[in-house]
Amino acid sequence: xxxxxxxxxxxxxxxxxxxxxxxxxxxxxxxxxxxxxxxxxxxxxxxxxxxxxxxxxxxxxxxxxxxxxxxxxxxxxxxxxxxxxxxxxxxxxxxxxxxxxxxxxxxxxxxxxxxxxxxxxxxxxxxxxxxxxxxxxxxxxxxxxxxxxxxxxxxxxxxxxxxxxxxxxxxxxxxxxxxxxxxxxxxxxxxxxxxxxxxxxxxxxxxxxxxxxxxxxxxxxxxxxxxxxxx
Amino acid sequence: xxxxxxxxxxxxxxxxxxxxxxxxxxxxxxxxxxxxxxxxxxxxxxxxxxxxxxxxxxxxxxxxxxxxxxxxxxxxxxxxxxxxxxxxxxxxxxxxxxxxxxxxxxxxxxxxxxxxxxxxxxxxxxxxxxxxxxxxxxxxxxxxxxxxxxxxxxxxxxxxxxxxxxxxxxxxxxxxxxxxxxxxxxxxxxxxxxxxxxxxxxxxxxxxxxxxxxxxxxxxxxxxxxxxxxxxxxxxxxxxxxxxxxxxxxxxxxxxxxxxxxxxxxxxxxxxxxxxxxxxxxxxxxxxxxxxxxxxxxxxxxxxxxxxxxxxxxxxxxxxxxxxxxxxxxxxxxxxxxxxxxxxxxxxxxxxxxxxxxxxxxxxxxxxxxxxxxxxxxx
Numbered sequence: 001x002x003x004x005x006x007x008x009x010x011x012x013x014x015x016x017x018x019x020x021x022x023x024x025x026x027x028x029x030x031x032x033x034x035x036x037x038x039x040x041x042x043x044x045x046x047x048x049x050x051x052x053x054x055x056x057x058x059x060x061x062x063x064x065x066x067x068x069x070x071x072x073x074x075x076x077x078x079x080x081x082x083x084x085x086x087x088x089x090x091x092x093x094x095x096x097x098x099x100x101x102x103x104x105x106x107x108x109x110x111x112x113x114x115x116x117x118x119x120x121x122x123x124x125x126x127x128x129x130x131x132x133x134x135x136x137x138x139x140x141x142x143x144x145x146x147x148x149x150x151x152x153x154x155x156x157x158x159x160x161x162x163x164x165x166x167x168x169x170x171x172x173x174x175x176x177x178x179x180x181x182x183x184x185x186x187x188x189x190x191x192x193x194x195x196x197x198x199x200x201x202x203x204x205x206x207x208x209x210x211x212x213x214x215x216x217x218x219x220x221x222x223x224x225x226x227x228x229x230x231x
Numbered sequence: 232x233x234x235x236x237x238x239x240x241x242x243x244x245x246x247x248x249x250x251x252x253x254x255x256x257x258x259x260x261x262x263x264x265x266x267x268x269x270x271x272x273x274x275x276x277x278x279x280x281x282x283x284x285x286x287x288x289x290x291x292x293x294x295x296x297x298x299x300x301x302x303x304x305x306x307x308x309x310x311x312x313x314x315x316x317x318x319x320x321x322x323x324x325x326x327x328x329x330x331x332x333x334x335x336x337x338x339x340x341x342x343x344x345x346x347x348x349x350x351x352x353x354x355x356x357x358x359x360x361x362x363x364x365x366x367x368x369x370x371x372x373x374x375x376x377x378x379x380x381x382x383x384x385x386x387x388x389x390x391x392x393x394x395x396x397x398x399x400x401x402x403x404x405x406x407x408x409x410x411x412x413x414x415x416x417x418x419x420x421x422x423x424x425x426x427x428x429x430x431x432x433x434x435x436x437x438x439x440x441x442x443x444x445x446x447x448x449x450x451x452x453x454x455x456x457x458x459x460x461x462x463x464x465x466x467x468x469x470x471x472x473x474x475x476x477x478x479x480x481x482x483x484x485x486x487x488x489x490x491x492x493x494x495x496x497x498x499x500x501x502x503x504x505x506x507x508x509x510x511x512x513x514x515x516x517x518x519x520x521x522x523x524x525x526x527x528x529x530x531x532x533x534x535x536x537x538x539x540x541x542x543x544x545x546x547x548x549x550x551x552x553x554x555x556x557x558x559x560x561x562x563x564x565x566x567x568x569x570x571x572x573x574x575x576x577x578x579x580x581x582x583x584x585x586x587x588x589x590x591x592x593x594x595x596x597x598x599x600x601x602x603x604x605x606x607x608x609x610x
Contacts, residue, residue, distance in 0.1 A: 055604075063511055063603045084515050091513020098607065102508050106241045116512045118234035163512075 008075030010171060010203035011037035011060060016069035018055055029055050032069070033227050039074075042197050042204045044214035046231055047223035053207045054175050056223065060205060061096050061173045062086045073171060091120050095164030095202075097174040097193075101156035103148035109159050110135060110144035116167040127166075134162045138192060154185040161193060165200065172197065172204040178213060186210065235518060238509070239525040242502065256530060259494045262487035263534025263587070264541060267579050271542025273480040274473075274575040279550065279568030281469045287563055288462055289435035292402040295442040296456045297323075297428035297449065304424035310450050311428060317448060321432055321441065324349045325425035327416065332374045333409060335363040342407040344375070346416025348425065352395035353415070359407035360397040369394050373409065375419040388419055403465070430455075481582055488531070488586035495527050495594040506598055507606025516599040523595035524588070531587020538583070539576050546571040 013035040019028040029052040037043050047053050058064040059071060062078055071078050073093070081089065090096075103112045114131035118124065135144050138158040140151075148156055157177060164172060177193065178186035190213045197204050206217060214220045220231040243256060299305050304327070315323055325348040333342045333355075340362040342355075355365065365371055371392050378385040392415070411419070432441050442457035449455060459466065499506070506519055514522075546569035549555065555567035 058604050058607075061511070063607070084517075087510070087513050087515035089513075090511060096511050102504075102511075104505055104508065111237075115234070115509075118237060119509070119513045119518075121233070124233060124237075167513075 008072065009036045010039045010041070010074055011035060011205065012070075012072040012075075013060075014070045014072075016056075016059060016066045016071060018052070018059060018064070018066050030059075030066075031225075031227070033223075035221070035228055037203055037205060039203055040201055041219065042194070042202075042217045043206065044217035044220040044231075045205060045207045045223060045228075046209065046211070046214050046220060049209075051223050051225065053223050057173050057175050057205065057207055060171075061094050062090050063096075091116055092167050093169050093171060095167070095169040095172045097157075097160050097164045097172070097177045099176040099179040101148065101153075101160045103151075103156055103159055103163070105148055108145050108147055109140060109151065109155075112148065112159060113144075113162045113166050115163060120167060130166055131162070134166050135159070137196075138162045152185075153181055154189055157181060157189050158192060161189070161196065165196060165202075168200075170201075170203060172202045174204065174206040174208075176207055176209065178208065178210060186213065190216065234514070235522050235525055238522055239529055242498065242526060243529060256494060256498075259487070259491045259530050260534040260537070262490045263484070263531055263583060264538035266483040266487040267535045267538025267583050268542035268545065269483050269538075270477070270480050270579045270582070271539050271571060271576060272546050272569070274477060274579070275542070275546035275550075275569040275571040276567065277473050277476060278572055278575065279570040281473065282570055283564050283568055284465075284469065286435065288402045288465070289438040289458070291399065292438075292458075293429040293461060294432055294438040294458045295430040295445065296461060297430065297445070297453050298456060299426075300452045300454050304426055305428065306450055306452050307424060308450070310453070311425075314445060314448060318445065321430055321444070322349070324429045324431075325427075326429060327420070327423040327426045329420050330376065331409065331419065333359060333363060333407070334372045334374070335365050335369065338363045340407055342409045344373070344416070344419065345408055345410045346413055346420070346423070347410050348413050350410055350412045352412070353392045354396045354398050354410040355394055356398050356404060356408040356410075357400050358405070359409060360394075362407055365394050365397075367394055367396055371409075373419060377419065377421050390415065390419060402462070484582055484586050487534070488590040491527055491531055491587060492590040492593060494530070495523060495591055496597075498526065499523060499594045499598045503601070503606050506601065507603045510603045511607065520595045520599035523598050524591045527591025527595065528584065528587045531583055531590070532580075535580055535583020535587070539579050542579070543571040543576055 013033055016030055016033045017028065018030040019026055021027055033056065045053055045056070055064070059066050060073070062081075065079070073089070078086070078089070103109070104115065107115070110128060110131045113135055114127035117127035117130060132141070132144060135141055138161060140155060140158055140162070143151060143155060148159070151159065157180075161177070174193065178189050181189060193204075193206075194216065196202070208214050214231070221228045222231040297305065305325070311323065311325060326345050328343060328345040331342055331344040333340055340359060342359050353371070355371070360366060363371065371394050372389060373392060374387045374389045377388045379388055392411070398410070416423070430441050430445060432438060438458045442455045446455055510516070510519060549567070550569040553566035557564060557566055559565060
């Protein structure tokens with residue numbers, strides 16, 4: 001895997017553009033977006049629906065590729081990575097939390113949490129041990145044998161956070177992680193997210209529509225048609 | 232690979248929320264199993280019948296034939312006598328003959344007269360016996376095309392003989408045949424050298440090697456025709472029958488494979504979000520493709536294996552229990568013979584795997600090409 005530079009910003013985005021479609025149907029979602037996120041920072045990204053927040057997060061998470069500009073994660077230009085290296089980065093260096101929990105229905109919570117480690121090639125016993133430990137950290141130690149459809153919305157999202165962190169990533173990307181939860185549950189889940197962010201020395205970029213939750217982050221940026229600006 | 236096996240196994244067996252996919256997987260498994268079982272049973276049936284036919288050929292037929300390279304008669308000399316001395320384990324019968332008319336009790340029929348140098352009695356085959364209504368001990372009058380001068384003019388040579396035995400038909404024998412010792416043959420047809428020599432081994436298993444045993448000990452103007460060459464049309468027909476029927480029945484496997492393809496495509500659609508999530512967690516496209524290949528080949532291999540076992544056991548039971556009897560006197564066997572062989576089972580398993588692999592490729596390639604982002608939006 002490519003070497004990570006220890007002193008570089010966690011995220012460095014320069015003039016990134018992204019569009020969909022072609023010809024008359026071409027829609028430019030992002031134009032010349034610039035961003036720098038310090039290591040250990042918790043950044044909230046807000047903005048109206050459809051402005052490209054999720055698209056931007058997908059670019060940072062190596063789930064999609066920009067049309068123009070450059071993205072560096074921990075000093076590594078991700079545009080230079082091979083498909084296999086991108087997969088390896090997603091596996092070990094980036095944790096992704098989605099608005100929907102994204103747990104696999106055929107697997108227990110413990111297996112779901114262990115899945116990134118299993119994909120990385122860890123032994124099943126080791127992966128399951130680490131999943132059990134992290135499940136306990138997020139308060140789901142008693143629910144590890146349950147399947148996702150047997151968990152509440154808050155439990156599902158806490159399980160998803162545990163899964164995102166089990167491989168020890170340096171960057172956590174969350175796309176409206178509390179969007180499907182009621183206010184009280186959302187607050188609790190966000191608080192847990194903050195604790196894990198601090199205890200694990202993460203760099204986090206969180207897309208949210210919830211202004212009060214965004215206010216609890218180190219910095220909030222608003223994405224609009226002209227790019228990112230301080231909220 | 233550990234993660235892929237876990238995922239494939241759980242998707243095949245678990246399918247906690249997608250019971251209709253599980254049912255379709257079950258149907259696919261059953262289709263592959265039925266196809267494999269049908270193919271194994273068919274091949275076992277063909278092998279059973281063909282083995283019987285080949286056994287009949289080796290037990291009743293001629294294992295090799297010595298013929299003149301040119302002309303109608305074999306060369307003279309003591310080469311045949313020497314051949315008999317060198318190979319006492321082989322039966323060599325020198326034959327000559329021609330066409331005759333046979334009559335008995337007012338019935339008349341043309342027949343092929345075979346003069347056999349090792350024969351000491353008169354034999355008729357079943358066709359001649361049936362057409363004249365004669366059996367062992369019955370008198371039979373033979374008129375040959377050889378003419379002799381009588382007070383009334385030229386007349387054919389006639390002899391009245393006692394039939395000693397009615398012999399079963401040899402493989403491929405479709406004409407009326409009368410077999411007589413040499414002295415009777417000379418009386419009916421005059422002096423003739425043998426036209427051919429039939430060679431047989433008492434052990435039918437050696438039929439295929441008889442020609443090579445005598446090959447190097449023959450005069451230059453005598454050629455040996457092997458068992459395989461003597462029966463080439465029939466053996467070729469048997470091989471062709473096996474290939475064509477096997478191919479026809481194998482089409483069932485193609486149908487089952489198409490069903491597998493549809494099932495995998497359905498599973499790929501059902502698991503679109505899962506596929507995207509797995510890729511977001513670090514599963515690369517190549518391994519995602521492997522996962523769906525594993526799923527397809529897993530169902531195909533399991534179905535093929537189950538069907539092969541089912542077919543082999545079924546064929547064995549049908550054969551041992553004589554479950555399908557045949558009318559006596561019409562067929563050469565009393566029941567429909569099944570003979571499952573390891574080779575046929577291996578072929579069926581191979582076909583199952585190949586069909587499953589080919590059927591799995593399109594959906595697996597399609598899944599691996601999908602956009603992760605599109606998959607995540609699927610929810």
